[in-house]
Amino acid sequence: MNKFMRILEERVMPIAAQIASFKYIRAIRDGLAVTMPLIIAGSVFLILGNVPIQGYADFINGIFGEGFVSKLLYPVRVTFDIVTLVAIFSISYQIAKENGVDGVSSGVLALAAFLLLVPVETINVTLQDGKTLNLGRVWPTANFSAGGLIVGIITAIVATEIYTFIIKKNWIIKMPDSVPPAVMKSFEAIIPGFAILVLFFLVRLGFEATSYRTIFTFVTKFVAAPLSKVGLSFGGMVLTILLYNLFWTMGIHGTRVVFGVLDSILLPAMDQNRLALEAGQALPNIITKQFYDNFANIGGCGATIGLILVIFLFAKSKQLRSLGKLAIAPAIFNISEPIIFGIPVVMNPIMMIPFILSNLTVGIVTYAAMAMNLVSRPAGIAVPWPTPAFISGFLATNGDWRAIILQAVNIVVAALVYLPFILAWDRQKLEEEKEG
Numbered sequence: 129m130n131k132f133m134r135i136l137e138e139r140v141m142p143i144a145a146q147i148a149s150f151k152y153i154r155a156i157r158d159g160l161a162v163t164m165p166l167i168i169a170g171s172v173f174l175i176l177g178n179v180p181i182q183g184y185a186d187f188i189n190g191i192f193g194e195g196f197v198s199k200l201l202y203p204v205r206v207t208f209d210i211v212t213l214v215a216i217f218s219i220s221y222q223i224a225k226e227n228g229v230d231g232v233s234s235g236v237l238a239l240a241a242f243l244l245l246v247p248v249e250t251i252n253v254t255l256q257d258g259k260t261l262n263l264g265r266v267w268p269t270a271n272f273s274a275g276g277l278i279v280g281i282i283t284a285i286v287a288t289e290i291y292t293f294i295i296k297k298n299w300i301i302k303m304p305d306s307v308p309p310a311v312m313k314s315f316e317a318i319i320p321g322f323a324i325l326v327l328f329f330l331v332r333l334g335f336e337a338t339s340y341r342t343i344f345t346f347v348t349k350f351v352a353a354p355l356s357k358v359g360l361s362f363g364g365m366v367l368t369i370l371l372y373n374l375f376w377t378m379g380i381h382g383t384r385v386v387f388g389v390l391d392s393i394l395l396p397a398m399d400q401n402r403l404a405l406e407a408g409q410a411l412p413n414i415i416t417k418q419f420y421d422n423f424a425n426i427g428g429c430g431a432t433i434g435l436i437l438v439i440f441l442f443a444k445s446k447q448l449r450s451l452g453k454l455a456i457a458p459a460i461f462n463i464s465e466p467i468i469f470g471i472p473v474v475m476n477p478i479m480m481i482p483f484i485l486s487n488l489t490v491g492i493v494t495y496a497a498m499a500m501n502l503v504s505r506p507a508g509i510a511v512p513w514p515t516p517a518f519i520s521g522f523l524a525t526n527g528d529w530r531a532i533i534l535q536a537v538n539i540v541v542a543a544l545v546y547l548p549f550i551l552a553w554d555r556q557k558l559e560e561e562k563e564g
Contacts, residue, residue, distance in 0.1 A: 151226055152285055157388030159219030159284070160395070163211045167395075167510040170207025174509055177201045178405055180527045201406065208399060209269045212280040216242050219284040227292040233317040238287035240321070241328040242280055245343050246271045271344055274399040277392050278352050279344055287324050294320040352393070359393045360415040362495055369424060369491045370484065376429055377473060377480040383429055391417070402508025405526060411505040414498045418506035421462075421513040422520040423531075424491040426538050428464025430483040431490045433517070434542025435467060438550045445557035448550075461514040471553070478553050486545040490538045497534050504528035 177200035185197045217235035224234035246267050253261045270276070294300070300316040307315075331343060340346040358364045368386060375382030387394070398416040405411065427433020436459050439452035448471075455467040473479045497503045507526035515523070517539065521531035 151223065153385065153388040155219050155222035155226065155285075156281060156392070157384050158222050159215050160388075160391045162218040163214050163395075164510070164512075166207040166214060167211065168512055170204045171510040173200050173203040174208075174402060174405070175523065175526065177204070178507075178526060204402075204406075205269075208402060209273045211272070211274050211395065211399075212276040213239060213242075213272050215277060216280045216284045219281060220288045223285065223288040224292065227288070227296075229292050229295045230313050230317070233313055233320075234288045234291045237291055237317065237321050237324050238284045241287045241324050242276075242283045243267070244325060244328045245279065245283065245332050246276075247342050274395040276344060277396055278355075279347050281392055282347075283328070287328070290324050290327065291317070291320040294323060352396070356393045356397065359390060360397055360413055362499075365415055365419075365424075365491055365495060366488065368420075369488050373430060373484040373487050376468060377475070377483060379469075379474045383425075387420075394420075398506070398508050398510070400508070401506060405507045405509075411507060414495060414505050416506045416508070418509070418511060418524040419494065419498075420491075422506070422511055422515070422524045423494040423535065423538065424487060425462065425513075426490060426517050426535055426542070427459045428462045428467075429487065430464055430468065430473065431486045431538065431542035432464040432467045432483075433459045434486055434490075434539050434544075435482075435546045435550065437539065437543045438546045442547065442551060443554045445554050445561055447557050447561065448554055460516050462516075463514070478549055478556075482546045482549040486542040489545055490542050493538060493541055494534065503530045503534045 177197055188197050189195065217239050220235040220238035221231035224231040248265045249268055250262070250265050255261055271279070295316065299319055301318055303312045303315050335341060335343050335346060338346075340349075359368070368390060372382030372386040375385055394415070394417040397413040398418065401411045401413050401416060425431065427436070432455075436452050436456050439448050440456075443449050443452065451467065451470045455470060458464070458466050468474060468483075471479055473483045494503075498505050504525040506524050509524055509526060511520050511524045517535045518532045521535040522529065525531040
């Protein structure tokens with residue numbers, strides 16, 4: 129065991145710390161976090177527009193007018209359908225801020241670069257009398273929603289680094305000191321902006337000359353599809369849970385590190401389920417953001433609410449019982465830090481094993497239940513991760529009461545995994561208290 133701990137400390141932990149401090153991972157994590165208020169607000173209207181109660185639509189339409197239920201989805205369009213645009217600006221801003229350059233100018237240029245890559249379509253509608261109505265040239269919103277997120281992230285990184293490089297080389301239009309700072313920054317951004325737009329213009333022309341026609345088609349085939357195939361699979365789920373819990377046991381915020389990268393496929397998967405729900409079709413994905421937030425990580429990472437349940441039922445040491453009382457309230461809202469650092473789980477050979485195994489077991493149980501259609505899959509509704517168990521499962525599955533049972537089973541499963549280890553840790557703490 130000592131040899132294992134030494135390997136963790138000397139070899140694994142430095143690598144994990146480097147990953148956690150990687151500039152782009154932090155920027156993607158913080159940038160995507162900005163999109164969450166939009167997604168959560170849109171999810172409220174998504175729920176209201178898809179309440180699974182017979183007669184609900186007729187009742188609402190009878191009060192507010194025919195077709196009102198479908199109008200409840202209007203706010204969904206201006207939240208879910210602009211996720212990538214918001215993420216691009218925010219990610220670019222985060223990178224620019226770390227690079228020491230103007231974040232607003234960088235974000236605007238990155239957004240313009242992305243829009244330059246999006247093909248414009250001409251929409252013609254045939255009327256009942258046979259005439260054709262030209263609705264003009266429009267951008268397809270599919271690329272603005274989570275479906276364009278990978279291209280958006282790449283664009284934000286490349287455009288921001290070009291902007292930073294030119295600014296720091298001082299290849300800018302200089303203005304007198306008497307010019308207001310806002311005006312000065314706008315002139316400074318002209319040359320970097322021209323360089324960024326020329327580069328992305330050439331990228332677009334290059335893809336138009338191929339059979340892919342757009343960078344979005346290319347990325348979907350060679351990046352997004354393979355990444356999703358792995359990340360949204362059963363094996364990908366197992367690897368994900370192992371990774372972020374391993375980071376936690378070394379004192380590193382595992383969810384921020386792992387999901388900083390993984391959100392680029394989890395958010396599109398959530399959006400696919402949302403579109404299927406609106407269309408009345410079968411939900412395609414089991415693994416989405418809500419799979420982890422509302423089921424696998426019940427009570428926080430490590431499914432620690434099961435750990436606290438065992439402490440309350442079986443622990444006899446004063447230290448563990450006091451810690452359980454302090455940690456129960458945060459655990460209800462899926463905050464596991466008090467128990468992780470209080471027991472501690474971090475660098476604790478006795479508790480590291482059940483911490484990882486409990487979360488992994490709960491993830492497997494959840495995946496199996498949804499794969500066998502015993503419980504509905506997450507419906508693309510963004511339920512905030514601090515939402516307590518039972519409420520979160522019910523909302524995430526668009527009102528499936530079986531999700532409540534699944535979450536209860538998950539808590540019991542996690543508790544059973546923790547039980548023998550807590551009993552051993554409790555005996556050790558009792559001996560320490562007697563000696564004291």
